[in-house]
Amino acid sequence: MMTSNVFLDEAAAILGPRGLTRDAELVSPWLTDWRGRYTGKACAMASPASTEELAQLVKLCAAHGVPIVPQGGNSGMSGGATPDETGNAILLSMRRMNAIREIDVEARRVTCEAGVVLQTLHEAVEEKDLRFPLTLGGKGSATVGGLISTNAGGCQVLRHGSMRALVLGLEAVLPDGQVYSMLTPLKKDNRGFDLKQLLIGSEGTMGIVTAATLQLVPALADRVVIWAGLPSLGIARSLLLHCEDMAGDALEGFEVMPQACLDAVLTHLPAARAPLEGRHAWHVLIEVVADSASAATLRERCETMMAEAFDKDLVDDAVLSTSETQAEAFWLLRESVAPAERERGPAVQHDISVPVEKMPDFVETTVPMLEAEWPGTEAVAFGHLGDGNVHYHIIAPTVTDGPAWQKNEGKAISRRVHDLVTEWGGSISAEHGIGQVKRDELARLGDPVALSMLRAVKNALDPQGLLNPGKLV
């Protein structure tokens, strides 16, 4: 189907000159996902300036049968914001809707539009001595709307939950162009099930998030970042329980990586130094935070916590950050694992979760299994042990032709990893979403009952199937 000129003329009338473009130079950067795996086409790129403009556009699309691919910062990991190759769809940029409508300091919440970039949000609320407690690598481009649509995670989920837990109110344009408007949060509201949950994590297939009211927390007054070395992931899990007991809600991060990952990072960052003297099977980064009320005793509590961990044989060595610079240096090591791994050569990557308590066994069982089944590969797991979520990379043997290996062995390995995760009661997408990249694997491995519920709801809300077709389901 070619998109009609009538449609484009009417869309231009709704959106104005800044709101619609077919200029290839402007559009094409947004037609490839940021990992460079997918490139699509679009009949035009729409950039509405308001919810009202978007609602009119969606009604027009419904009338003309034009598919819509919503996009925020185009920094998703699963190709969920890239159109297909037909060129039938309109690419919907939400980036112009970037107003921070209100920061309510007393109630600790912010209402902002979908196109607000995460880092901009962080900075705006910090000025009010508040904090939005979700962050991730792509914070310089990821938008609030994209973070909600993919239920983004990051490194503070342990304490604050993923995006779902932080959304208090939502505004969205539905597939028929009606506006769902529930921005003003009620702490208690029992008029049926919670409709906003249909939109959070549905990757733009049920509606287009236009604005949200988000939970804020008090600004950090201080933090201590601890780097520890220990002999096994099982002991890391025991250390996690120990820290949860002793630090309670002050524990905000608990990240793990094997020695091989740290080695790769130190190669990748020549100026960086290893936090500990010796080598350890596993390294753990622990973040403990304090607001102004609890800052005075923070360091002492962390020292007691780690001293007891030594007494219980839960760590072999550990160091506490003594400055914000050192805290940041420790985090830089953690955040450099993914780029350092990429530098090592071709690999297949997985973003998986299993129940938290099973993760040590899962990794210790499946790493040698996969390395044996594909000789020469190296399997590394790192990330959010506290959430039962690791990034699980299988690095190709050094001699291999990369692209061919990824296409053949790599694909087979991914199926095997996803089979194993499913056997262990886990998820093939812990935080990156399904998008295009895992859609077929979800169809293959997802619980048939859950999939049929998902599809029934999708068809009920979007009977024409115009919202982000080919993604998720």
Add this chain to the structure above:
Amino acid sequence: MMTSNVFLDEAAAILGPRGLTRDAELVSPWLTDWRGRYTGKACAMASPASTEELAQLVKLCAAHGVPIVPQGGNSGMSGGATPDETGNAILLSMRRMNAIREIDVEARRVTCEAGVVLQTLHEAVEEKDLRFPLTLGGKGSATVGGLISTNAGGCQVLRHGSMRALVLGLEAVLPDGQVYSMLTPLKKDNRGFDLKQLLIGSEGTMGIVTAATLQLVPALADRVVIWAGLPSLGIARSLLLHCEDMAGDALEGFEVMPQACLDAVLTHLPAARAPLEGRHAWHVLIEVVADSASAATLRERCETMMAEAFDKDLVDDAVLSTSETQAEAFWLLRESVAPAERERGPAVQHDISVPVEKMPDFVETTVPMLEAEWPGTEAVAFGHLGDGNVHYHIIAPTVTDGPAWQKNEGKAISRRVHDLVTEWGGSISAEHGIGQVKRDELARLGDPVALSMLRAVKNALDPQGLLNPGKLV
């Protein structure tokens, strides 16, 4: 439609002799809701012993077009578990499915069946030094399945959220008899939107909850309950913010009542004593808790908090409980407000919420307005100020014929209260649900877009409309 003997015979074969009865003596106590407002009929009462039995029964009902009315402890406030008067429906008691399948002490969670009574759950986890942090008046009969289906609230929502926030995993039988099985919690799972949210709060209209995995918290080591008197609800709200700042997550309860409510309670409980000497426009109950790690400093922190509240003119008088007996005595006063109000005579009751920050203005604006519009009535609001949720009763003039007043003036008053709540951006059901009692008011006042989403999802999952017909939507 009369229910066929074929259906009943097949149901009996599935459920066995203990699982199906038509004995009026056994069935009739469950055909009237506990507030005595609705009485219905049923072709039989089914009491399945397992999820598998229930799944077979639901398939049979779907084949024969027999409606199903699920019921837990029959202690709901909105008639949501009472069948209609046709006798076509089967009443589904979930009370036989009452196993506590597993308490995982390390992970702090419990997996139990839908028929487990809340108080039984409390006792079972207390034995493991854990706590399920949701409680309410009907805890001796309310079941886990009912609490989930109605997204129950209570007096600890301020800190721990309503039922929705405590459900980690869910198992349910869907309208076609398929079993949705996601009991093992994953902290992170981004395979589409969160399906269990469709079932929580949907009052048995989308599926029948059969089991759940619930979040637990450490047992309480100590608590202090504070009773304070102050001049206005606006000041009560400032005191709430002060306590949130100073006590943080240790603040578990913040309940308010006007002097008139306390007077009624003291009449209702002749042995009880007023906590404070003088009379105050508003009374506040504040609960601050501690686990074993924070118990040592609890009293001192509460004393500092209240001393600073005095300095800021946020309270006129206050007393801290000095024993668990006294703490319980303070709570008994709070819990006796509803029965004491009922004793005062005919009234219409509302369970409403508005955004927390608007509640003082809402009450101070609408109480004199309603009392002026219906001369001789008395309007009282009490309850969960910290959640923006009060129970709002309008007591009839003393001279009136009760039932006639409730039917005529009472109904008009309720419409007026619901209109006002809607104008103020609030909810006509904060925690009691919609059921039968508020279904027409929801249809009248609910956001049309939200209602059409609700109905679209309901029709998609239950196209025959057999699950709890006539409730919610």
